[in-house]
Amino acid sequence: MAKKKPARPARPKKSAEPTTAQLRQEYYARRAAEQALEELGLRMDERPAPKGDAHWWAATRDALDRLEIMHATWRFTGLTGYAPEPQDFDPDSGWPTAEEVEAVFGSWDKMLDESGIDDAIFGVVIEKALAAHEQLAAREKELELRAGKLEDEAKKIPELKRREEVARAKRDEADDARAAAEADRDAVARERDSARGELAALQAEATELRAAAAASADAPPAETELLEEMERALVDVAATQHARDELHDRMERLRTEREQDRRTIAELTQLLARVDAEGAEAADGTVVAEAEEVPPATVLEAVERAAAESKHLVFAPKAFETASESPFRRPGLVLRTLRGLDALAARYAQGDMGKSLGQAAAEHGITQWKPDIAETTRKRYEDDYSFFLSGPGSPKLWVGPHIGLGSGSGAQFIARIYLHVSDGSDPDVPRGIVVAVVGRHLPDTTT
Structure with missing residues (x-):
């Protein structure tokens, strides 16, 4: 060789x-x-000399x-x-x-x-590992694209909120202008009807006076003054009619602007709902992508969806009742917050977290955390701040910590989630977090 x-x-x-x-x-x-x-x-010396087997030795070398x-x-x-x-x-x-x-x-x-x-089996293993690596690389690229898209959407949120506030202010201004215009229109209509009656009477009287003046060439001075007054009244009626027409045109313009503002607000609200449902900002400011889904249309739908997904958070019947009455326009934000509360409830159920609930809530993107309700408020509005855990006959509990959602004024733009936190000392109420009320701001000493 x-x-x-x-x-x-x-x-x-x-x-x-x-x-x-x-x-x-x-x-x-x-x-x-x-x-x-x-x-x-x-x-x-009597034994023959030993001999080797050359064939066996060659076969050994070959082997x-x-x-x-x-x-x-x-x-x-x-x-x-x-x-x-x-x-x-x-x-x-x-x-x-x-x-x-x-x-x-x-x-x-x-x-x-x-x-x-x-x-050999490791050849198959290597092929499968290479195929899995290619799939993971493709998935990683897809996730990077989605993360970039979510980051771009997150950058648009402040501008969207600003546009929503501007549109809301314009809509309120248009509502006020429309109300004033309607009041002016009603006043002008009353004046018009009164002027029409007076005009009819004056026209009848003028007809009689003209007939009398035709019969007598020398009309009395009083009749001449009356005719001049009637002419002035007719001019005023014509001016009133012109003002009414201008007011009607103004109302039509305001109505058109109001409808346009309403459509703009609806579009911005839907876009904010989609952003609320698609992703949330983590504690470090990065955007956490979630599976794409249709955002909830109402607060009640958001609560029902969160209750179906929840593994640790408990929902009282009153949470669904109050959610059905809430006109809050960002149900996607409600759903995202309830999902964060479920993760917080999982940590709380395990025992001492080494920090307060408010600090832990911030790590799950829940920033507007209030630790408790004033005792005087609880006593004054007992029915609003108490609830049954699972219906009449079950333990009656009180709400305490609560979370603020949205910004602005009015139930359409702000909402609250009221909670009860049990430390497990009551044998009838296990350790955990209970969602008691979702929706409108409950009454307090300032309302």
């Missing part, structure tokens, strides 16, 4: 020539051994060559992850050559067949 096998370790060389004493000692030892064998009836090549094949596959080709075996790197493989196995393909390398 072209490549020589590595030389076997040489036997240790004998030291210098033996001395006479050593030779004498070896001779006597050998004579003693021969005498012992003769006593046993064995004579070494060692095969094992050496198979070992190299498996080692190469284990290091690279794929079966070697003839050009991969480089003798300068310590591998057997293709000529050596053909000399021992007959061909390269036969060597691969006998080695069983093509059926």
